[in-house]
Structure formats: C-alpha cells, structure tokens
Amino acid sequence: MKVAVWDTYVTKKDGSVMHFDIIVPEEIINQETVYSYGKTYLATKGQTGRSLTTNESIFCHIETVKPDWVKSIDQQGYFIYEMENCN
Numbered sequence: 001m002k003v004a005v006w007d008t009y010v011t012k013k014d015g016s017v018m019h020f021d022i023i024v025p026e027e028i029i030n031q032e033t034v035y036s037y038g039k040t041y042l043a044t045k046g047q048t049g050r051s052l053t054t055n056e057s058i059f060c061h062i063e064t065v066k067p068d069w070v071k072s073i074d075q076q077g078y079f080i081y082e083m084e085n086c087n
Contacts, residue, residue: 001065002026003073005081006034008057010042010050012085018047019084023069024077026062037078045086 006022022038031054038052069079 001070001073002062003065003069003079004028004034004062005060006038006057007060008038008052010038010047010052010056012047012050016085018042018045018086020086021060021081021083022057023065023073023079023081025073028077034078037076038080041080 002025003023004026006024008018008020008022010018010020012018020041022034022041024034024037028034035052035057038057039048042048042050042052065073069081072079
C-alpha cells in the first residue's frame with residue numbers, strides 16, 4: 001500500500017509548535033478529509049480549535065506504508081506520526 005504524507009505544524013495553546021505527519025492512503029486527496037483527521041488527533045491532545053489549514057499542513061510525498069501504520073489506517077483511515085512537541 002502506498003500512503004500520502006502530510007507534513008503538519010500546529011501552534012499549541014501554550015505557543016509551542018507541534019510537528020507531526022498525517023499519513024493517509026494515497027487515494028485520499030481531499031484536503032478537508034486530511035485536515036479532519038488532524039483535528040481529531042489534535043482533540044486527543046487537548047488542542048481542540050487549533051487552526052489546521054494549508055498554512056499548517058501540506059502534502060509532502062508518497063511512500064510505502066510502514067507495518068506499524070497499517071492497523072491504524074485500517075481502523076481509522078489514517079496514522080499520525082508524532083515528531084516534536086506532541087505531548
């Protein structure tokens with residue numbers, strides 16, 4: 001399976017910046033769908049209401065799915081790869 005990686009930077013309520021990737025099947029090209037996945041993730045981190053648009057998240061590249069992403073993609077439709085300040 002090939003996946004699309006959306007590089008995302010969101011300013012948290014405390015002013016720090018979260019950096020994470022929203023990873024979806026490559027067939028999902030609708031930005032609003034991708035952003036809705038990101039907003040769902042932000043809610044789990046207590047960051048409801050943070051802006052998530054083309055200013056914060058852009059398509060980066062296509063790659064082969066990693067084995068540890070498959071379960072999340074199968075269950076939710078996406079995987080979040082956390083990189084910085086995601087706690």
